[in-house]
Amino acid sequence: MIVRQRMRLNNASSATSSNSRSSFADSRASRPDAALFPAWPVVAVEELLGLAAAWWTWTRFGLRDDARRRQLVHAGRLTMGEAE
Numbered sequence: 001m002i003v004r005q006r007m008r009l010n011n012a013s014s015a016t017s018s019n020s021r022s023s024f025a026d027s028r029a030s031r032p033d034a035a036l037f038p039a040w041p042v043v044a045v046e047e048l049l050g051l052a053a054a055w056w057t058w059t060r061f062g063l064r065d066d067a068r069r070r071q072l073v074h075a076g077r078l079t080m081g082e083a084e
Contacts, residue, residue: 037043061078062068072078 057063057078061072061080063072068079
């Protein structure tokens with residue numbers, strides 16, 4: 001009985017597609033239509049927040065100085081920068 005039900009499902013799915021496709025392509029129809037990314041204004045705000053965080057990190061830890069950047073790259077440590 002289970003085999004017959006599977007055969008019916010396979011026949012129904014092959015009848016709906018005009019050409020032969022993989023089972024992955026047939027399973028796409030069962031997924032809901034949802035966006036992978038949020039709306040573009042949300043993405044733009046998140047990018048601006050990322051730029052602000054990068055600027056804060058650059059100024060807070062004094063990464064204008066070559067020695068501090070080298071220490072970050074080689075040792076993986078940040079030391080507090082002096083206020084300018």
